[in-house]
Amino acid sequence: MKTGYAFKNCNVIYGEAGRGVDTHMTILIQDGLIQEIGKASDVAVPGHYQAIDVEGKYVMPGLINAHVHLFADGKPFTLSASEGLLDFAFHHLLDTRLGRSVLKKRMKRNALTALHSGVTTMRSVGEFLYTDVQLRDEIKANQFVGPNLLVSGYFLSVTGGHGAPYLALVGDSPWEARRNVRINVKNGVDLIKICVTGGVTDARTVGEAGRLQMTEEEVAAICEEAHKIGIRVAAHVESTEGVRIALKGGVDTIEHGAEMDEEIINLYQNNPRALKGYTALIPTLQAAYPSAKLDLSLTKVSETVKENSRRVYDSMLKGVRQAVEHGIQIGVGTDAAMPYVTHYDLWRELDHFMRQTKLNPRRIIEQVTKSNAEILGIDHLTGSIDIGKQADLIVLEQNPLDNIQALADTAMVMVRGNLIQTPSVTRIQAVDELLDLVWTIQE
Ligand SMILES: [Zn+2]
Incomplete structure (x- = not known):
């Protein structure tokens, strides 16, 4: 049986925009649940x-990041190596016992x-290589205290598509796409991630990032296959036409998004x-912004990456504002692992979102907790401070409803009733410096 805990003198933020802050509260935790x-x-x-x-401190639900990759930590990288070199690196370095073990250690550190x-x-x-499934299972088996993980395994993509061939299972027809869903499901994934359009990281030409790659028939086959066993489909999409195809096919979330x-x-x-x-939108503003808006001398990205980022960011931002205006369900993700997106400063995405939409802090806190969980x-498990939910919560020194940057200073973290009394994060100084610069110039 896990230790019982009593948090005393809490200022409680529940994760629901409609509920105020309750002061002088006691929260009891038993067997990993809020009692x-x-x-x-x-x-x-x-x-x-x-x-x-x-x-004097604030207790609120633990944050949920709906869009991450664990294989990298946010330091800048490029995928400009030749195909031969990438092929060699994948088969002779990564896909080996040692390679997989190094990768999994790095993913664990990021988690x-x-x-x-x-x-x-x-x-x-x-x-x-399904290292995400293994990591999730290690956490579930209590081999170490990690975050709750939902994992997708490989992308589903098309020949020559985003992430292909190393990060994706490739299929070129509805039936091949269905088979790839079945392969991922057999390997234990929680959801299916598909690439409906190209992406910024591996686009070779300007315009390739949002170019349509999957057909509606392929998307529909994937969604039908996933939905019949009750799992969701997340779609990487970076253009308006891509969003249309993904929605018509029946995806559950649009990742990144575009003008509507x-x-x-x-x-x-x-x-x-x-x-x-319905379908929810999970924008990732911070992932595109630095490459799109900063000088090449600072970001060290190519002209192609900058121009693709600019197009994707501008269209995504329009989509975000339309989503707010029309009451479309919006989640929060960061695309952590991408260049200049770390695993430790989710508050930057929230801050960015608030500046661009004028949404109030209560709504943004709800988005990153309760709405994301939905x-x-x-x-039914997490996302709010309610009796019977998992004890997934954070303790903050300052009130995030006054200043969202309060989320950068976590005094304690609890996950499934496991207390981390003095959390510590190793920061990446060069990335922080650039992001602080972004923070000062953002309108
Ligand atoms: Zn991503």
């Missing part, structure tokens, strides 16, 4: 519980970095082929 929440005078603390006085920064749930959307028209707005809100009858289909 009781109430005014100090109404809650009796069992003598054998470990009491933690958090006077722990996220956890210590307050991210108690991560949805990983594209990894190599009326047909697209309606499909987000009411999508008969999606598992829950979108991922785990709201």
